Amino acid sequence: MSPLGPDDDPDRLYTVTxxxxxxxxxxxxxxxxxxxxxxxxxxxQSEHVRILELARRPTAVxxxxxxxxxxxxxxxxxxxxxxxxxxxxxxHPRTPARAELPEPDxxxxxxxxxxxx
Amino acid sequence: xxxxxxxxxxxxxxxxxxxxxxxxxxxxxxxIVIVGGFGVGxxxxxxxxxxxxxxxxxxxxxxAGVGVDDPAGVEGKSTTxxxxxxxxxxxxxxxVLYLFGAPGQERFWFLWDRLFAGTLGAVVLVDxxxxxxxxxxxxxLEAHGMPFVVAHNDFGGERHTLEQIRDxxxxxxxxxxxxxxxxxxxxxxxxxxxxxxxxxxLTAQDATA
Ligand SMILES: Nc1nc2c(ncn2[C@@H]2O[C@H](COP(=O)(O)OP(=O)(O)OP(=O)(O)O)[C@@H](O)[C@H]2O)c(=O)[nH]1
Ligand SMILES: [Mg+2]
Numbered sequence: 575m576s577p578l579g580p581d582d583d584p585d586r587l588y589t590v591t592x593x594x595x596x597x598x599x600x601x602x603x604x605x606x607x608x609x610x611x612x613x614x615x616x617x618x619q620s621e622h623v624r625i626l627e628l629a630r631r632p633t634a635v636x637x638x639x640x641x642x643x644x645x646x647x648x649x650x651x652x653x654x655x656x657x658x659x660x661x662x663x664x665x666h667p668r669t670p671a672r673a674e675l676p677e678p679d680x681x682x683x684x685x686x687x688x689x690x691x
Numbered sequence: 692x693x694x695x696x697x698x699x700x701x702x703x704x705x706x707x708x709x710x711x712x713x714x715x716x717x718x719x720x721x722x723i724v725i726v727g728g729f730g731v732g733x734x735x736x737x738x739x740x741x742x743x744x745x746x747x748x749x750x751x752x753x754x755a756g757v758g759v760d761d762p763a764g765v766e767g768k769s770t771t772x773x774x775x776x777x778x779x780x781x782x783x784x785x786x787v788l789y790l791f792g793a794p795g796q797e798r799f800w801f802l803w804d805r806l807f808a809g810t811l812g813a814v815v816l817v818d819x820x821x822x823x824x825x826x827x828x829x830x831x832l833e834a835h836g837m838p839f840v841v842a843h844n845d846f847g848g849e850r851h852t853l854e855q856i857r858d859x860x861x862x863x864x865x866x867x868x869x870x871x872x873x874x875x876x877x878x879x880x881x882x883x884x885x886x887x888x889x890x891x892x893l894t895a896q897d898a899t900a
Contacts, residue, residue, distance in 0.1 A: 603720070636748060637746065646749070667809055676894070685884065
């Protein structure tokens, strides 16, 4: 079964994004943490409402995608709208994006947390 | 609105998020990817260590058709879809680690840069009954310069030593190889620890180079 279920049809994807196929921001990583800067307002698109509700606490792009049952690329487009209008802020990962190793201090933190699991 | 199993699943996902929200100060997301063939235990491993029930989603990429006969082609476009699941581990008040379970098949690597750029490292899960499933993944990770460890998920059957597996996979001596039981939290945790230790060793090498 497709994880996205019966709603995963091109028409729905077209509708929620207003027909755009590419996010202009392009900066949203899977683990960029999204934070709502306002409450949903009446008349807002339902996907925007859901995002603002979920992101009352920092929420990763990939968790929004799973909750909305929309592909990550579609969620990126929705987030671009919200970011452009100041309704959310984005906390991007601080790890190097290219094949570069992370800081030893960060690895130490991860190691400590794993030992505590 | 009518209710379906999928709606329920989405509601559950929302509830999950409310029950286990991130710290208000969380601002740094990290990624580790678990790759391997079908049924090798990727989701099981994510579930064993995650603080949330594994969730799944997908990424799609639409490309203009390049003169190929494309049966799915609306307007000559083809869509690549990759499904993956994930869980998370809170590291501290600012940092959260996401674990992704993803099949290592060909179309997946097509989306690697888009989805997994900035990944700390990878775990390649192998099943000795289907070792060839992992050759491709190991190849691609090496090509991407992505540090990884290999974890042998033991499904029973014929016994193999780690040395035999290392030979069969033609693993370079620098790549850690460990045995695990993905169903077991402690064992899965040790796999992640071996990966982070490996990364640590690599940074130390870098510093002295
Ligand atoms: N005996 C044994 N069974 C395991 C182990 N790990 C996973 N399994 C079982 O193997 C089956 C497949 O595991 P999954 O975690 O769904 O595998 P997966 O890699 O996510 O599979 P796909 O997503 O379908 O590719 C499940 O029934 C698990 O319970 C293990 O270490 N030993
Ligand atoms: Mg799975």
